[in-house]
Amino acid sequence: MTQPSFEALVERHSGEIYAYLWRMLRDPDLASDCLQETFLRALKAFPRLQHRDHLRAWLYTIATHQARTLQRQDARHEARRSELSEELVDPRPSVGRQVMDRESVRRVLQAVQRLPQKQRQALILRRYQGLDYAEIASVLGGSSAAARTNVHLAQGKLKAWLLDDVQESRIPRRRGKS
Amino acid sequence: MSRRLGGRESETMPMVDAVYGAEPKAEWVAAAQARLRGTLASQIPQVFYDVLPRSPIGRVCVAASERGVIALDIGPGEQDFVARLERRTRAGVRRSAGHVGQAMRQVEEYLTGARTRFDLPIDLSWTSAFQRQVLQAALAIPRGQTRTYHQVARGIGRPTAARAVGQALGHNPLPIIIPCHRVLGADGSLHGYSGGKGLTTKAWLLRLEGAQPAALP
Numbered sequence: 369m370t371q372p373s374f375e376a377l378v379e380r381h382s383g384e385i386y387a388y389l390w391r392m393l394r395d396p397d398l399a400s401d402c403l404q405e406t407f408l409r410a411l412k413a414f415p416r417l418q419h420r421d422h423l424r425a426w427l428y429t430i431a432t433h434q435a436r437t438l439q440r441q442d443a444r445h446e447a448r449r450s451e452l453s454e455e456l457v458d459p460r461p462s463v464g465r466q467v468m469d470r471e472s473v474r475r476v477l478q479a480v481q482r483l484p485q486k487q488r489q490a491l492i493l494r495r496y497q498g499l500d501y502a503e504i505a506s507v508l509g510g511s512s513a514a515a516r517t518n519v520h521l522a523q524g525k526l527k528a529w530l531l532d533d534v535q536e537s538r539i540p541r542r543r544g545k546s
Numbered sequence: 547m548s549r550r551l552g553g554r555e556s557e558t559m560p561m562v563d564a565v566y567g568a569e570p571k572a573e574w575v576a577a578a579q580a581r582l583r584g585t586l587a588s589q590i591p592q593v594f595y596d597v598l599p600r601s602p603i604g605r606v607c608v609a610a611s612e613r614g615v616i617a618l619d620i621g622p623g624e625q626d627f628v629a630r631l632e633r634r635t636r637a638g639v640r641r642s643a644g645h646v647g648q649a650m651r652q653v654e655e656y657l658t659g660a661r662t663r664f665d666l667p668i669d670l671s672w673t674s675a676f677q678r679q680v681l682q683a684a685l686a687i688p689r690g691q692t693r694t695y696h697q698v699a700r701g702i703g704r705p706t707a708a709r710a711v712g713q714a715l716g717h718n719p720l721p722i723i724i725p726c727h728r729v730l731g732a733d734g735s736l737h738g739y740s741g742g743k744g745l746t747t748k749a750w751l752l753r754l755e756g757a758q759p760a761a762l763p
Binding site for chain 2: 375382399400473476480
């Protein structure tokens with residue numbers, strides 16, 4: 369089997385890694401900074417890499433680590449995120465997706481940020497990045513079963529926290545056109 | 547990705563999906579990727595190659611770095627050549643007639659007899675110190691003449707290393723330009739050649755240069 373070159377790796381995965389970082393950081397500029405750092409680190413480690421069959425999970429591992437480091441370092445982060453969060457949702461409604469008001473978006477962001485780190489990471493990797501539990505386990509450490517548990521715990525908490533919102537004010541399903 | 551589950555999830559998870567399932571704006575992704583390409587271009591060495599589809603000895607592929615020619619292969623498919631280059635250099639490999647034009651022209655002229663010596667910068671970055679020594683020695687063998695592996699070994703001060711010299715020449719990244727075909731067995735036999743059609747190609751090159759070793763068919 370021919371091994372992919374680093375350039376091919378960049379070509380294939382930089383888009384989804386960016387999307388992941390953006391979901392984690394909720395800031396396009398920070399996500400871009402983090403993308404650079406992720407691939408620079410990957411480039412350095414690439415020649416010494418022994419097992420090249422889990423390259424995607426390997427990139428997610430580096431990205432996860434970088435996002436965490438950046439979040440810790442960057443004091444701007446909190447401020448920037450709340451400032452920008454309201455324009456961070458694609459206004460185009462897609463099939464099965466709700467159009468939401470700003471207040472609901474804010475609540476969702478807050479609820480997800482409130483999750484314990486591993487649960488938040490596991491949820492995003494599974495539900496929005498499409499990794500399977502074995503891949504998540506290799507990215508976050510621990511077993512596949514633990515990855516599954518983290519996703520379920522995250523969903524459970526979000527349901528509980530957000531249900532209050534739903535009951536308080538029924539979110540209009542289709543605003544605009546019906 | 548969002549699954550239809552019954553009961554309350556149908557009320558809450560779609561809210562989360564609406565926020566987190568959304569894709570980042572296309573222009574953010576494009577800008578981040580463009581920036582990344584720039585970041586990496588300054589880190590990843592670039593090498594360029596081109597293909598001469600027909601020559602008297604078959605297809606010839608030539609590659610060069612910013613510093614000089616790094617590889618010449620006789621007869622391989624383009625994909626094999628690129629795969630080998632990537633493995634060897636870990637560089638970004640791109641086809642570019644412009645970057646290797648001078649080298650390609652000289653190779654073509656050499657093979658058609660219009661040129662008798664190469665005037666090209668050579669980049670031996672991806673060879674070992676010993677191999678570089680051997681290749682430099684081969685480079686010094688004049689056109690039309692031959693040496694034995696033993697002579698080359700003695701020439702670099704390693705009289706017992708004839709076999710290692712043979713191996714180093716067998717992995718010559720720049721056949722023709724570095725004339726490893728001018729190195730023969732102690733008995734004057736052509737011994738071996740890894741490029742093109744093997745010994746046939748070696749004999750063809752020697753004949754082109756007017757060398758007359760005993761074993762030339």
